[in-house]
Amino acid sequence: MKKAILNLVVVLFSLSHFAQKFENLAKTPPMGWNSWNKYGCDVDEKLIMKMADEIVNSGMQEVGYEYVVIDDCWQVGRSEDGEIIVDKERFPSGMKKLADYIHSKGLKFGIYSCAGTETCQERPGSRGYEFQDARTYARWEVDFLKHDWCNTSTQNAQASYSIMRDALFAAGRPIVFSICEWGKSEPWEWGKDVGHLWRTTGDIRDSWESMISIVDKEKDLFKFAEPGSWNDPDMLEVGNGGMTTEEYKTHFSLWCMLAAPLMAGNDLSDMTKETKEILMNRDLIAINQDVLGKQGFVYRDNGDYQIWIKQLDNKEKAVCLLNRSDEVKKVQVDFNLLLKANSSIGWRTYIDPYELKDYSVRDLWEHKSVNIGDGTIFLTIPPHAVKVFKFVRN
Incomplete structure (x- = not known):
């Protein structure tokens, strides 16, 4: 009982002392690559390193793509002292070594967790471990955290994400905080003080119908976007095969007009000429990255x-x-x-x-x-x- 009370006191002190997010991050919409849309749970360190190499070799780095983000399924449990455990079979070198490799390419390293007790793929979530996990991410030199919303029961979204915001700030390493709450509690109303970007809808699918329905839900939220605070209509599906070239051009154009984060989600080692031309359209990227920070x-x-x-x-x-x-x-x-x-x-x-x-x-x-x-x-x-x-x- 005494230990529980002491832990509560520590958390309450931390919340009052570190109740802020890192400023001067994501002044333009983040650009990078995320593993989920193409690979789901089938991720390992060789794949992530390969995608980092491809960002550099393809020229994507030159036009602004910089974050390499591992989505769900990299974690398998917690130790007796609560430390998050990395899947040693898939990531034998550990996350710090992987981060070092990505940083050596001039890129930035991103990771995934969840505000609930478990992630969407039933891996350990961060609920109750926010400050410990944040210290771990800082030690690994993480640059970007995508924080999901599965298995959250009756949790309050703003309060839950504020705890992780404060934990990241307390850990001392500037980390872009991506709120992946799917728009359930209208995060555009409160996200500015908590994270740097917030999902506005459910997950995108690789189809015209899914993509355009997300645009419809996003179009009236333009007044909430500004440098350091972005509406997020989810990751790009360009190059994954479910839409035509014209539809992918429309998808990319609208994400640029929306000042949306540009997180590619395809196999970067097997891109067609058309996919490269879409993802590396400098003129459209300049629209997306415009410093005024206005959503269309x-x-x-x-x-x-x-x-x-x-x-x-x-x-x-x-x-x-x-x-x-x-x-x-x-x-x-x-x-x-x-x-x-x-x-x-x-x-x-x-x-x-x-x-x-x-x-x-x-x-x-x-x-x-x-x-x-x-x-x-x-x-x-x-x-x-x-x-x-x-x-x-x-």
Whole structure:
């Protein structure tokens, strides 16, 4: 009883003393790779090292991908003193050695845990061990923690994630904290003070229907995103085979417009030319990583046709024309109106005092300037496809 009371006192003191998150992290949406979408529980250190090598060798590192994150199934139990136990068969060198290897490549190391008693794959969770686990992650030199929400019973999400936030801060190593609560308790309302990104929906699947349904749930949350605090619509499925090339281009374009974390989830050692071109589109990545940190918003919604706008630094803007339908769509586009659109008023009022003569327009998939004449052009957009443009100041 005395030991339990002492532990409670220590936790309460820690919560009051370290009730804050690390600032100046994730000032732009995190970019990297996560093991889950492609490999699930079939992970080991050779695979993780191989993916780290591929990030470097493929050129992905050069365009901004930096985190290598092991998802669930790396842990198998706890020792008598509560220390988390790594699967020695799959990770014989241990996590510190793996982190050292990843760091030697100029990359950052991420790991997975869960706010409940067990993870989603019934491995030991962090509930009741938050401060101990945080010290372990700091000792391993972890840079990113994805914290899931399985087996949480009646736990309060904000309180549970706040405990892990405080534990990470107490451990002293700056770690990007990814809240994976699936949007159940509206984490966009409280996540800013707790983590650096928060999941807004359930898990993505490698299909058009899953991807576009997540976009629908995400589109009205733009006011909650800012540098260091991001809505997370889940990881990328680009290259996993369940969608067409056009659909993957749309998937990637929308994640960039949403200022979403860009966490690839495919086999990086076996990418097609099309997959590489999508994941390493520098023009789109620049939109995602824009330092203003604004999430895109729906400027016009005609059901199966939407216009998205993302405000950028230097008074620039990105525009995404989305054909959600199963048919080819021909549209008239007035760039004068798009340049002046402002999310704070709505699409029927134009208050930004910009003039089209001061800008050029760049097609971000064709990677070239567009001749728009007096500002109005007609475009043909294939089914489930996008056209993405950027207003670039002259």
